[in-house]
Amino acid sequence: MRGVADPTVLRVAVIGSGPAGIYTAEALVKQAAGQVRVDVFDRLPTPYGLVRYGVAPDHKSIKSIARYLQGVLENPAVRFFGCVELGRDLTRADLLACYDAVVYSTGAMVDRHLGIPGEDLPGSVAATDFVNWYCGHPDAADHRFDLTAGEVAVIGVGNVAVDVVRILAKTAEELRDTDVPQEVLDALSASAVRRIHMIGRRGPAQAKFTTKEARELGELPHAAIHVRPEDLDLAAADPTGASTALAESDRIVRGNMKAMRAWVEPPPGDRPRRIDVRFWRAPVEILGTDRVEGLRLERTRLTEEGRVTGTGEYETLPVGMVLRSVGYQSVPLDGVPFDQRSHVVPNEEGRILGADGRVVPREYVAGWIKRGPTGVVGTNKSDAAETVRALLADLGDLTHDRPQQRIESLLEARGVPAVTYADWLNLDAAEIALARSLERGDRVKLGRWAAMRAACRP
Numbered sequence: 001m002r003g004v005a006d007p008t009v010l011r012v013a014v015i016g017s018g019p020a021g022i023y024t025a026e027a028l029v030k031q032a033a034g035q036v037r038v039d040v041f042d043r044l045p046t047p048y049g050l051v052r053y054g055v056a057p058d059h060k061s062i063k064s065i066a067r068y069l070q071g072v073l074e075n076p077a078v079r080f081f082g083c084v085e086l087g088r089d090l091t092r093a094d095l096l097a098c099y100d101a102v103v104y105s106t107g108a109m110v111d112r113h114l115g116i117p118g119e120d121l122p123g124s125v126a127a128t129d130f131v132n133w134y135c136g137h138p139d140a141a142d143h144r145f146d147l148t149a150g151e152v153a154v155i156g157v158g159n160v161a162v163d164v165v166r167i168l169a170k171t172a173e174e175l176r177d178t179d180v181p182q183e184v185l186d187a188l189s190a191s192a193v194r195r196i197h198m199i200g201r202r203g204p205a206q207a208k209f210t211t212k213e214a215r216e217l218g219e220l221p222h223a224a225i226h227v228r229p230e231d232l233d234l235a236a237a238d239p240t241g242a243s244t245a246l247a248e249s250d251r252i253v254r255g256n257m258k259a260m261r262a263w264v265e266p267p268p269g270d271r272p273r274r275i276d277v278r279f280w281r282a283p284v285e286i287l288g289t290d291r292v293e294g295l296r297l298e299r300t301r302l303t304e305e306g307r308v309t310g311t312g313e314y315e316t317l318p319v320g321m322v323l324r325s326v327g328y329q330s331v332p333l334d335g336v337p338f339d340q341r342s343h344v345v346p347n348e349e350g351r352i353l354g355a356d357g358r359v360v361p362r363e364y365v366a367g368w369i370k371r372g373p374t375g376v377v378g379t380n381k382s383d384a385a386e387t388v389r390a391l392l393a394d395l396g397d398l399t400h401d402r403p404q405q406r407i408e409s410l411l412e413a414r415g416v417p418a419v420t421y422a423d424w425l426n427l428d429a430a431e432i433a434l435a436r437s438l439e440r441g442d443r444v445k446l447g448r449w450a451a452m453r454a455a456c457r458p
Helices: 019-031 065-074 092-098 127-134 159-169 182-189 212-220 244-247 251-261 381-395 407-413 421-438 449-455
Strands: 010-015 036-041 078-081 101-104 124-126 151-155 195-199 224-226 273-278 279-286 294-302 308-317 321-324 352-353 359-365
Touching: 010 449, 019 036, 019 065, 019 381, 036 321, 036 421, 065 078, 092 407, 124 159, 124 195, 127 159, 127 182, 127 321, 151 159, 159 195, 159 212, 159 273, 159 421, 182 224, 195 421, 212 251, 244 251, 279 308, 359 381, 421 449
Parallel strands: 010 036, 010 101, 036 078, 101 359, 124 321, 151 195, 151 321, 195 273, 224 273
Antiparallel strands: 279 294, 294 308, 352 359
């Protein structure tokens, strides 16, 4: 960083405390060599973003990333401000008046739509809402999902879709030692779902789940899984040969195909639940009058140009719920430039670009709102480092007009009681204690705003 001899410290606000935001804070501390103070803001009282509210509760190894992120928040140069929302408690202008630079890392938590008739029927729900519910997100605490249907469909063949299928296919006892809120566990215990259809518009070579996720589906002790052999035929619906080439050249696709070939055998009849994986099927209509009563699918294939097209062959599944898992997208932030087509903030190496294509001074992006919902949790680390390099190159000499306002005074004047890191540790301890009292693993999440706030300041 230029200007290391200057005793003035760079002050940076990071909006969002998920992996992208915390990796940004870490990169700032490391690259600025002690010449920076970072304040990390989140509208929730809890840090860690998708690690807490997006990773499936039975994936404990991935959730352990929170321990690494915790170390960043405990750095003396980093502060956590929970329950502070951009657009409600603070404006963009407020941030620029208090900080030398602002990094937006608010992620992508809105689902994409299918754009088909019946999508708005009760029982047609975004997988993101279902994930938020079973992960204990306070915004989803009052969501109600009708689990009285015997059959449901999950549209999508990515890791999120696989997570949703797996949670539906597991018994409550299998989920007992996870951190799902107790009322969620009770609802899943009463579930009548016995058959789950996972639907993909393209073929198995284009599936976006990982081989590890595929293997887990095939190892569920209480759910049998099946795929039709013709759905695994890579050449039948792909005249381009691209699917076959992928299966030969791509290690993940090869692993996926090996795992899925084991699903062709007739499923055991002694398991109470069943998963049917359906490739080369596109949803064309969700059927029903007052609620979901079925899902109409059209068989698909690829054209010579590699585009998906319908074949005119249709079938109907008698499902009572449809969960849409066809991707995430970011939402605009008040006053911040946003590309409505790509659903990201226009940027160059993390520097925000205005409508005229010029760099917007002192404002940056990191994570999914920067590049779209791609990569794994660790991808955010290199992404954040790139943004921080740009920020320090722009502001390292501290020759701009320095902000005069202090965030603490501003929040106090507005009556905003921010949750501190110490408050979050109180909530953390309360969830650990709840698990102990219920004899349920390491943690049971508090999933309601009132309970979370009370635990923060007991």
